[in-house]
Amino acid sequence: AQSVTQPDIHITVSEGASLELRCNYSYGATPYLFWYVQSPGQGLQLLLKYFSGDTLVQGIKGFEAEFKRSQSSFNLRKPSVHWSDAAEYFCAVGARGYSTLTFGKGTMLLVSP
Amino acid sequence: GAVVSQHPSWVICKSGTSVKIECRSLDFQATTMFWYRQFPKQSLMLMATSNEGSKATYEQGVEKDKFLINHASLTLSTLTVTSAHPEDSSFYICSATFMGNSYNEQFFGPGTRLTVL
Numbered sequence: 126a127q128s129v130t131q132p133d134i135h136i137t138v139s140e141g142a143s144l145e146l147r148c149n150y151s152y153g154a155t156p157y158l159f160w161y162v163q164s165p166g167q168g169l170q171l172l173l174k175y176f177s178g179d180t181l182v183q184g185i186k187g188f189e190a191e192f193k194r195s196q197s198s199f200n201l202r203k204p205s206v207h208w209s210d211a212a213e214y215f216c217a218v219g220a221r222g223y224s225t226l227t228f229g230k231g232t233m234l235l236v237s238p
Numbered sequence: 239g240a241v242v243s244q245h246p247s248w249v250i251c252k253s254g255t256s257v258k259i260e261c262r263s264l265d266f267q268a269t270t271m272f273w274y275r276q277f278p279k280q281s282l283m284l285m286a287t288s289n290e291g292s293k294a295t296y297e298q299g300v301e302k303d304k305f306l307i308n309h310a311s312l313t314l315s316t317l318t319v320t321s322a323h324p325e326d327s328s329f330y331i332c333s334a335t336f337m338g339n340s341y342n343e344q345f346f347g348p349g350t351r352l353t354v355l
Contacts, residue, residue, distance in 0.1 A: 159343070168244075168331055168348040169282075215281065224270050224335060226344060230281045 127152040127218045131229035138206050139237050146201040146232050148216035157219035158199040159226070160190055164212045172214075175199065186210070211236045239265050242334050244347035251322055252355055259317045259350045261332030267312035268334035272344060273305075276329040288315055322354045 128151040138144050150156055157176055161169040173184025180192040190201045199216060216229040241264040251257050261271060270289050274282040286302075288294035288309035296302045304326075306318040315334075319326050329351050333344035 157343075161346075166329075166349070166351065168242075169333075169346040171343070171346075174343060225272070225284060225287060228281045233279075 127156060127220055127227050129216050129218050129227055129229035131214075131216055131232050133232045134230070135233040135235060137235040137237055140208050141205050144201075144203045144206045144210070144234070146214050146216075146234070148199045148201065148229060149197050150199065150216075150218045151197065152218055152220060154221065155194070157221070158190075158192060159217040159219070160184065160188070160199075160201050161215045161217060162186075162212050163215065163231075169215065172201070206234075206236055208236045208238070210234060240336075240345040241265055242268075242332065242345045242347040244330075244332055244350050246350060247348060248351040248353075250353045250355065253323050254321055257319045257322055257352060259319075259330055259332075259352070261315045261317070261334070261347055263313050263334045263336075263345070266334075266336050266345075268315070269312065269337040270335050271309055271315040272333045272335075273307060273315075273317050274331045274333070276331060276349075278329075282331060285317075319352065322352070324354045327352055327354045 130149045159174045160172040172188045173182050175182050175192045183189050213231045215231045217226045219226045243262045245260045273285045276282050285300045286294040286296045294307035309315040331349040333346045
């Protein structure tokens with residue numbers, strides 16, 4: 126069974142500073158990987174996804190993530206954080222042939238002025 | 239494309255009543271729909287998976303008689319919380335996918351906040 130670990134429960138970043146949110150997964154084969162963002166009281170919005178090919182994927186809102194098979198990681202990055210980026214971020218993993226996703230516990234991003 | 243809506247966005251009910259939440263795929267045929275529950279400041283917990291025209295598959299620990307799921311058409315799934323109690327208060331989110339989507343991508347609704355008094 127697959128699993129996802131987001132080691133940081135919350136992170137505070139100054140506006141304009143760079144951001145990296147960590148995600149480690151456990152899965153025997155090449156997984157499908159996703160990052161979602163959730164604003165308070167809202168549903169989930171897909172930021173980006175990785176299925177195969179280029180290990181650096183670009184997403185919406187200036188986010189990118191890099192798949193590193195050797196480290197079983199799929200960390201999310203943004204070069205310059207905006208106050209509107211404050212939200213909860215979830216990493217998720219899917220397995221080929223199965224329709225369900227496994228979510229990490231989420232990382233709350235706080236942006237300080 | 240791939241828009242999912244939920245109705246209502248929030249609902250308050252008295253203990254002992256039943257509440258129905260609708261999940262609709264607006265611009266695609268949802269062959270599979272998922273229902274999640276999310277407690278404050280926690281992750282999404284998958285409750286059940288439903289395929290159109292079939293009975294839902296519930297995750298371990300989820301009471302199927304308590305949370306009735308119906309996926310009668312390719313664009314609509316409903317979750318009915320029967321005899322709701324305060325501990326059922328939560329944020330319920332649905333998602334959907336379609337046949338031919340081989341990458342497990344799910345499209346999420348905006349969620350429904352249920353408060354049971």
